[in-house]
Amino acid sequence: MNYRAVIYILGWVLVIEGAFMLLPFIVGLIYSEQQGFIYLAVSIATMLIGAIAVLSKPKNMNFFVREGFAVVSTSWIFLSIFGCIPFIITGEIPSFTDALFETISGFTTTGTSILTDVEALSHVSLFWRSFTHWIGGMGVLVFLLALLPMTGGSHIHIMRAESPGPTVDKLVPKVRETAAILYIIYFVLTMLEIIFLTVGKMPFFDAVTITFGSAGTGGFAIKADSLGSYSPYLQWVVGIFMMLFGINFSFYFLVITRRFRQAFKLEEVRNYISIIIAAVAIIIIACAVNNSMNVIDGNSWTFSDKLRHTFFQVSSLITTTGFSTFDYDKYWPEVAKMVVIGLMLCGACAGSTGGGIKVSRLTILFKTVKKEITMFFHPKRVLKIKSDNKVVNHETIRSINVFFIAYTMILASSVFIVSFDGHDFSTNFSAVVATLNNIGPGLSGAGPACNFSFFSPLSKYVMMFDMLAGRLEIFPMLVLFAPEFWKSIFRK
Template sequence: MINFRPIARVISILFGLIGLMIWTALPFTWFYGENGWPIFLAGLTSMGMGGLCSLVENQKGAPIRKREGYLIVVLSWVAMVTAGMLPYLYSGMIPSVPDALFETVSGMTTTGASVLTDIEIQPRGLLYWRSLTQWIGGMGIIVLTVAIFPLLGIGGIELFAAEAPGPTSDKLHPRISETAKRLWLLYVGLTGILAILLTVFGLSPYEAINHALTTMATGGFSTRNASAAAFAPHIQYLLIAFMFLAGVNYTVLYLSWKRRWADVWRSDELKAYIGLVAFLCVVCTAGVYLSGNGGGLEQSFRDSLFQIVSLITTTGFISADYTSWSTSLTLVFFVLLFLGACAGSTAGGIKLIRHLVFVKNSYLEFKRIVHPSAIVPLRLNGEVVPGKIITHVFNFLLLYLLIFVVGSVLLAMMGLDFETALGAMATSLGNVGPGIGKVGPVDNFAWLSPQIKVFLSVVMVIGRLEIYTVLVLFSPFFWRLN
């Protein structure tokens, strides 16, 4: 039987944390002379909801098992989104509940799709909160709370398994709380470094902080209407570098910091990530330059590299309208919506490691056909991949494709044209941001109907939590007593 008492305790902690994080926007409202009462009341309301949840009696040290772990993750996202909407609603910045829901879910899932038509006129304190929602969702608020659970008498291994982005099970430390702390220290450190560098490179401290938050979260929210296209080339190159880093498995980043280079270069996924970005950059640069749509060679290279890294890491920053280059390149960028960067990074999408398992196993299947009696194992990073993992990856890919197809059909039935339905579903499920059609890089999602916005909000959460975490709650096996 599911024990709801520790679940209520965790949710109460999350409400309190979100309330405190909302209050971090207050200094910006004071500095820029804005009305800070909506933000103050939103934080107070969130902590009040946490207080109500804490009234549920709980025995200290109550275990969190698999079922409770998955239920906590899903309910935590419901709690985060509920609290995250409050600053928008209280201030009147986004008065519609479906719009506020969409913007908050897009932030928390690091998708980066927006319903705001003019970002630059919005209050700066609220734009900071908008950026912070992506930073919170980047690594996953659950991993942060796992780091402090030992102090609260609650263990968190199941939470980490359910929330940590990607199928990887690598851990930096035998104790899961220590792993979470190391990941977050690395995450915070890289965010701080990028904010400092952006300031040195010419951005105001306010814009530097906002873009550092959304870059390391691979989110893509910007304080400019033109997104990264508003910035000078040297700032775009800096964003490219940190977007690329944000797409690397954080275990690999940690090993790099420890200078364990032999372990770093054992990662087949990292090699595929570097090789794929390099290959696509050459192809796209040539296509843009030869078509004459991208300016000179340097600009063609920069715009191509920026958009490739932005989409493959599911960041979603825009430096150029890739749908205006050519039909073939538009198709290439549409395919990028399904890739995702490395597992264990803050990126969304399918993740490269799953594509590697699929491609390698498909290739080895030819050898198995020729030599049916031979044992031909699949190896990644020099180690044999268990059959259970291969089955899980294939099931995930099939389920991902099925959800994409069914979701696209439903969007078409709701009134979207064919191209826009495909683009909206692909970018929402992959947590990317820009798509194709009428939700392309120079468009936004404000014109969509409330029903479509709510539907896409659910899709974004399903994609962020890697499908199984959400859909398992709808299986009869999850609720059985034994």
């Protein structure tokens, strides 16, 4: 393994993180909060440490799959460790475990919080918390790829390791330009959402932080009731934008380059929209049948209220954002809660900022099962699985199957470890699903109106691992457990 190159890239990641930390400092100046200077100090320290690694560029920058995985997993760990230092120093989250949990939850765009009172946080820390979502959504290494001129074609391995989805399609031939295009789309969508929210008279600070939360499909809100107290217009805007950020970004690229027909034919995007519509319909019907969701917290809801809140929740869960407008855990019938679990597992499109298993993977898994069944009737039938009218090659199908198996294994073992805490099954299971899929809230004890501070440190560390594994699509994190990885380090 080429450690020098890995360390060099790690250095750059820290330099960029340090630079990002200057933004909270500026927020601190605006609100004249003391905490801003702590961020400034940490920012400078982080940049200095990064600069040491960056100063000497290794001659050999050969990068292969293993270096790509190693650099991505270690970067995200370092990113989180350095990112949590301000929370500890400002004393707002004094415990290291909790601060790290909150930061990992931020960078992985999970949005699960251990804070009992969000509104007690300073503006600076609230901003940084939400901003980690925005950084983590598209990925800091993709950002690095857009900035750093690297020679050779091998940095595709970094992109592959960090970008979600079974296959990574380059939009244009060069990695650097692809990364730049992704960030431009991301940035423009973010600006649009901020504008729409400000037009709807949301305070500017709220607009910015809520937008970061929905752009990265993160879900840290700045109020205790998440988005419950905002006007219906604002809830619609956030709901729609969450859905937009969950769409595969190649859709936007096709739209921008005026290939509309191709864009609207994308199988994954069509399935994604269909699932959202179906889920909303099922939940509304289920509630009508059960006579629930009629009177919430003393207010009786009209059909448009029900539609808005249901759509918001569905959009928030399938994109793995985790914002909520009301405590659905309390008011929804069991059928609707099963839909919630289904949406959580499903996740958004590949190539978006969302987490989860991804619609494209599920589509292919579904087709594999369908193929297997038809093979019982025609054992000699030759049938290739297609997606977007292109044959999905065997390697991709294999990797999807393996992903699914590894995913299930991690899910099961995490639930097992967390259950030592002694909470009920629904809480444990939904908490692990919520962290592994980077959603945020789960059900019962881990529901939208609760926080995760009651879990034991062991459970928290398990969930931290789940969050990272979920964001990086499992294998970069599992590589850290491979004996070969450590052997080659200590052999030197």
